[in-house]
Amino acid sequence: MKKVFERPASLRAVPTHYCSGCGHSIVHRLICEVIDELGIREDVIAVCPVGCAVIAYEYWDFDCSEAPHGRTPCVATGIKRVHPDKVVFSYQGDGDLAAIGTAEIIHTANRGENITVFFINNGVYGMTNGQMAPTTLIGQKTSTSIHGRDIARDGYPMKMSELLSQLPGAKYIERVSVDNPANVLKTKAAIKKALKHQMEGKGFSLVEILSPCPTYWGLSPKDACRRIEDEMSKVFPLGVIKDA
């Protein structure tokens, strides 16, 4: 009998710590599938963020570094400049990339560093009990916006991909989602395109992935996926934002 589905070799056979319905484990797997398909497991060096994915190196079976909160692209840049022949990616959440690490991601993109960034946008700080993130939707209730995000008090959801796309150094930026099987496949295609982009020396690439957080959205996994389609993707539209 032909085997049609199996664990990617780059993904360790261990249970993850993620909540049920969380998007992280889907994206972890997709990255590993792509790495296997490109045959680059021994050439990859990943940088894990501070946030829910902080111990991604427990799941990924390739070289990894941790990074201080938000400095993920700097650590990735340091590695890539030393090993330009390796495939280096950072994996960051919205607190890491859009709040504490805003300066770092902008300047890394602006220098046109030939690295890839996987940006998980779930609109909350999951690791620290669901506080408001720069990407939290208006009216969304979090542990630091209990009556809902208020523009007057908290400002607007920050569109990092659109912002970064203004920089000449950023070459490929796409926003995808893991809310349904079709979108999961599109996410995988975007991950592959971004890594190939780096391997071809084309410069900075970033894939933003809208990802469910049922725990801190207060929804069932199914309803969390529905929320991405009904609400989140209205504010953060899916598609290629830049492909230069």
Place this chain on the structure above:
Amino acid sequence: MAKILMCGNEVIGEAAVHAGCTFYAGYPITPQNELTHYMSFRMQESGGTFIQAESELAAINLVLGAAAAGARAMTSSSSPGISLKQEGISYMAACQLPAVIVNMMRGGPGLGNIAPSQADYFQATRGGGHGDYRTMVLAPSTVEEVWNLTQLAFDLADEYRNPVMILGDGILGQMMEPVEVVRRHVQAKNAAGTHKPWALTGCKGRKPNVIRSLFLGEGELEELNRIMQMKYDKIKSKEPRFESLYTEDSDLVIVAYGTTSRIVRSAISKARHEHLHVGMFRPITLWPFPEAQLQKLAKKSKAFLVVEMSAGQMVDDVKLSILGQRPIHFYGRAGGGVPTEEAIVEVIKDILKPKSRKRVYA
């Protein structure tokens, strides 16, 4: 080889290249800019990487990445910038990553001024950031010593897999002195990843390497700390460095480091002309502090005087070394003030001939 005139900051750059440094990231701040200027072209010439970072936070983390990848990496700054780098230094100490960090100290606290200072002694020798860690601290006093200690810093960092700090000040960084430098044109020594089996190079033919400081399992972080403390104990026993001057026959031993030790040296020469038995103990490593070596002098000398360009920081380590066996005096200038030779001679006289004089120092 002929000596040439170079300022301390530039010599650090050339010495780093000579030591095989292939990665430098920095951010402008006075009084260390000459080093960043120098590295901007010298890294390019020698096949390394120069990045002018968007902040000190970025610079130290670029260095963290390069160090994790196995390169000999360096960053530099001055006091306020070093405060920002402390986050990264703590991570590097915990991840056991080697790197060289230069602090050309200026007056503080806060934005302070750009005058020379030694007020970051506590920060440099006590770890500086969060958690139980130490960085080795080398304190050159001449441009020639800058050349030697910078190279030593890279070797020590690699040997102990720990960040090493070069602690100077605005005078040492900007003063030009004759120095014999060897300009290497090609990077050869210590290519990225060599002899560093822990470095991130891609997991070809081996199990994946992970650089991390997060240990959530019961007892795991305690174990890391135990390993780090064992390493620090080894450093404390093997690596203290110092210079002594006339300590064999001195009633009073002045303890001073870096730029201050140069002024003290001149003051001692004057005092000796006046038949005052004064000597100097100059720590070259501030951490590990040459505690045992200084302790030995307590048997011979009657008193100690600590001179610093601070409100009194190294004086604590001197007290911890002498353990109350002899009186310890302090004379310092804070906020960018530089002690003069004359003032130090006056303080020496106050201590050695107290009855015939009115106290002029606090």
